[in-house]
Amino acid sequence: MYAELGARAPEVSDAEFREDTTVELESTWTEGNEVETLVNGGEYFPAMLDAVKSAQKTITFETFVAVNAVVTYDLVMALSDRAENGVKVHFIIDGIGSRKMDERYLEKLRHSGVEVEIYKPMNYLSPWDCNNRDHRKILVVDGKVGFTGGAGYADCWDGDVEKEWRWRDTMYCLRGPVVADLQHAFNDNWKELTGSTLSGEEYFPYLKQEGRMKAQAVLGAPQERGDTLGASYLLAIDAAKESILIEHAYFIPNKELRGALLRARQRGVEIDIILPNDKIDTPVVRLTSRSHWPELLEAGVRIYEYGPCMLHGKLIVVDDVLSIIGSGNFDDRTFFINDELNVNVLSREFAAEQRAMFERDLAQSQRMTMEDTGYSWSERPKMWVGKLIEPQL
Ligand SMILES: O=P(O)(O)OC[C@H](O)CO
Secondary structure: OOOOOOHHHOOOOOOHHHHHHHHHHOOEEEEEEEEEEEOOOHHHHHHHHHHOOOOOOOOEEEEOOOOOOOHHHHHHHHHHHHOOOEEEEEEEOOOOOOOOHHHHHHHHHHHHOOOEEEEOOOOOOOHHHHHEEEOOOOEEEEOOOEEEEEEOOHHOOOOOOOOOOOOEEEEEEEEEOHHHHHHHHHHHHHHHHHHHOOOOOOOOOOOOOOOOOEEEEEEHHHHHHOOHHHHHHHHHHHHOOOEEEEEEEEEEOHHHHHHHHHHHHHOOEEEEEEEEEOOOOOOOHHHHHHHHHHHHHHOOEEEEEEOOOOOOOOOEOOOEEEEEEEEEOOHHHHHOOOOEEEEEOOHHHHHHHHHHHHHHHEEEEEEEOOHHHHOOOOOHHHHHHHHHHHHOO
């Protein structure tokens, strides 16, 4: 909607931007939030586990990937312990993302009184129905502390990025009024799976102001709500006046978003993008992403590949004030197929933290040039497959 306004679009820090995103994304902004950045599993898994262990009344947990791993075991034991001690625990896990998880984890949870729901397990008689996955990452404890970000539960997310097979990722701990929006987001699939809605003070307590950040939860539910995440990226990029930082695991910008990035460059906006290198878990995504680099590089977009290990982060920062965090990737699967939850945060202090994290990763990344946009003979067939199935990636 800002494309035609060009340089006259509001700045992301303007009240008008908040009003427009409220209407377009059907989600209100709240004030008085605090968002803590947790870099890599060594920081976020202990923080999430401590939060679970501290629960007095309720826990809601929703994730995409959980497989057999120490961190999964620790989570299952902590959730079970809380349920055995009278805490109401609700657990949603994606049926494809958890297909390699030992059934005994679920048995332990159920036996302890945790209410477990599996989101769309694989149905071989109707595989197309399983295309929509629950890719959200939500943990809410006592309705007061929330977590979201990119990480699932597997060994690759554990620890730090000290080994090549680890994954570089970020989770965020949220406090303040926006936590109610995370709880509403959990309710979205809880209602779809069980027909009931969680309500009352145990899930939705009074939330006092905890900080100075404005935040807006953006629910991705393409079947019911259309392309909210893509719209949020488009609004943010088209409003950019000075800089855009993008650090994403799966970056396959569609025509609309490529257009927005090119328009931003025409306005003189500096754009830096960090992507995974050949340690990516899905090489076809990297090859398909690369097919879009030439027009971006020619326009002056700086693209880098992260060196140490698989980069799984999901972050956009606009004009050092708006940060977009959460589960959403930068691809059509995110915009049109999967269920997601992102949070838009307006805070110069928070954005500065994100920029510092981005620059630390940048220092370990290699800048790409036009020479890096070619394909070897062995890569070409995979790239062609990627181009064919691009709307599914
Ligand atoms: O690695 P994830 O958790 O971002 O998932 C990527 C998949 O494309 C989601 O369907």
